[in-house]
Amino acid sequence: SSELTQDPGVSVALGQTVRITCQGDSFRSYYGSWYQQKPGQAPVVVIYGKKYRPSGIPDRFSGSGSGNTASLTITGAQAEDEADYYCSCRASSGNVVFGGGTKLTVL
Amino acid sequence: QVQLLESGGGLVKPGGSLRLSCTASGFTFSDYYMTWVRQAPGKGLEWVSYMSNSGTYTKYADSVKGRFTISRDNAKNSLFLHMNSLRAEDTAVYYCARSQLEREGYYYFYYMDVWGKGTTVTVSS
Numbered sequence: 183s184s185e186l187t188q189d190p191g192v193s194v195a196l197g198q199t200v201r202i203t204c205q206g207d208s209f210r211s212y213y214g215s216w217y218q219q220k221p222g223q224a225p226v227v228v229i230y231g232k233k234y235r236p237s238g239i240p241d242r243f244s245g246s247g248s249g250n251t252a253s254l255t256i257t258g259a260q261a262e263d264e265a266d267y268y269c270s271c272r273a274s275s276g277n278v279v280f281g282g283g284t285k286l287t288v289l
Numbered sequence: 290q291v292q293l294l295e296s297g298g299g300l301v302k303p304g305g306s307l308r309l310s311c312t313a314s315g316f317t318f319s320d321y322y323m324t325w326v327r328q329a330p331g332k333g334l335e336w337v338s339y340m341s342n343s344g345t346y347t348k349y350a351d352s353v354k355g356r357f358t359i360s361r362d363n364a365k366n367s368l369f370l371h372m373n374s375l376r377a378e379d380t381a382v383y384y385c386a387r388s389q390l391e392r393e394g395y396y397y398f399y400y401m402d403v404w405g406k407g408t409t410v411t412v413s414s
Contacts, residue, residue, distance in 0.1 A: 213398035230400035
């Protein structure tokens, strides 16, 4: 299956650490990527590949993976991190797939 | 400044056609894969299609295969999405995104590193 599964919603207290996960068979063969989307805005890539972070993305964002699961960790979550987060991966078919998205709430 | 600007969205009746455009600036367009992604109102991101930098390789989501055609004009730094037989479920914001296909060891990865602001397509009678 090329589907990617994410929890619909996750919450974290300000300054604490949160892990957002994404499950899919594609991760056994391909590295994924993570996108942050705030209301009314286009998505922004925050993590890609094994654990690369684009310039301008705070180092509190990190990526990891094991088996069929990719994870995005925010260490010391800030109010501005409240957003929807989507994982994505290229499947063996060559198609690209997105997870359903996780709404992160910072309390 | 690296930038993508989509245009061509609008209101169209079911069964109608539309052509979206994406104009790139600030980078060498012909060096990059390009991707279309859409987002229906209140829904998540959905990959639509991508095209290789030379235009020789394309892929489509099953939901649009046979109805949508992606193309590009590297001389004009432009990407297009030709949409036919439009349905109500095609209503969405359509984003174009600069994309990269890379390899690290045994693993490939594909990601979209620059996005446009999107153009809205509404399919309704």
